[in-house]
Amino acid sequence: MKLRVRSELVYRFDPPTDAIYQFQVAHWPGQDILEETLITTPQVTFTEDKDAEFGARTLRAHLEGEVALTYTAVVENGVLQGLPPVALQHDWNDLPAEVLAYRLPSRYCPSDQFGRFVERQFGDSTGGERVLAILEWIKDNIDYEFGVSDSETTAARTFIDRAGVCRDFTHLGITLCRASGIPARAVSAYAHLLDPPDFHAIFEVWLSNGWWLVDPTGLAPIEGLVRIACGRDAADIAFLSTQGVCEMVSQSVTVEPA
The missing domain is CATH 3.10.620.30 (C8orf32 fold)
Known part of the structure; x- marks a missing residue:
């Protein structure tokens, strides 16, 4: 299924604090990122990390004031199947x-x-x-x-x-x-x-x-x-973690067929 995802996160960091974001689509087998963009206002230089096992990606930075991040991606997530009752439990x-x-x-x-x-x-x-x-x-x-x-x-x-x-x-x-x-x-x-x-x-x-x-x-x-x-x-999966306090100004998430 091909989907377009979008998230917009606007938070205020006052006083300044270290922050870790985790909202980008993972690099995961069977899940292909066809296109993606990330816009930050004001411009922020992030340290980007990728988890070698899970394909999850994090963005780290010391942030202050109001920071807006807008992320969009088009993803082909393959054919996900529901759990069958006959699935076997292992010793x-x-x-x-x-x-x-x-x-x-x-x-x-x-x-x-x-x-x-x-x-x-x-x-x-x-x-x-x-x-x-x-x-x-x-x-x-x-x-x-x-x-x-x-x-x-x-x-x-x-x-x-x-x-x-x-x-x-x-x-x-x-x-x-x-x-x-x-x-x-x-x-x-x-x-x-x-x-x-x-x-x-x-x-x-x-x-x-x-x-x-x-x-x-x-x-x-x-x-x-x-x-x-x-x-x-x-x-382990929070979309935003901070060392200090932060205030949400606005947040939106959308997912629709691409």
């Missing part, structure tokens, strides 16, 4: 070394606290069938609601509050999958048909010797996702 001894870290608890995903729950709730299923059962449980039990969570909310808090936004849904999904012995990691993406449009947090699971994208909110079709970055949880 840990059979996992690739680079996947092992995504079995473990992380800052926002305390999976070690949910072992008893997943066995009671999903004990009769494994692999793709269990992941789909987890997604169904989240759909039935967690409300999509703004203002319930903040940047410190963990999956354990969302499990109690039973409400949150896409990053909370993703953290809970990752947590329940890891508690089930299934490697899972967070993904940030541009998402076609997401309403309201914004950067979208989803996750992927390692089954049948590959990563499968899933959207625990059910708000965006898998075939319309464009990968930006991935990592253990939201701490």
Whole structure:
């Protein structure tokens, strides 16, 4: 599917502070960037980095005052497929070394606290069938609601509050999958048909010797996702991280067929 993505980020950095952006389309197998532009106002000299494993790209700089970044890209994201229930779960001894870290608890995903729950709730299923059962449980039990969570909310808090936004849904999904012995990691993406449009947090699971994208909110079709970055949880995929405080002036994200 060929998509045109656009994001405009206008933030005020007062006092000046170090900042890291992560909103450019990733260089990922099967995801081809056909064209892209980045405009900054005022002009900023960034240090650009590319993650060798994930193809994610970051921009670093010491910023002050109001800074506007406008990014556009045309992307062919290939043919993304939904997770089949027959996808196989692997024994840990059979996992690739680079996947092992995504079995473990992380800052926002305390999976070690949910072992008893997943066995009671999903004990009769494994692999793709269990992941789909987890997604169904989240759909039935967690409300999509703004203002319930903040940047410190963990999956354990969302499990109690039973409400949150896409990053909370993703953290809970990752947590329940890891508690089930299934490697899972967070993904940030541009998402076609997401309403309201914004950067979208989803996750992927390692089954049948590959990563499968899933959207625990059910708000965006898998075939319309464009990968930006991935990592253990939201701490690794934030579109903007700063050493000090910053203020959002405006922000917009659009995704449409190209």
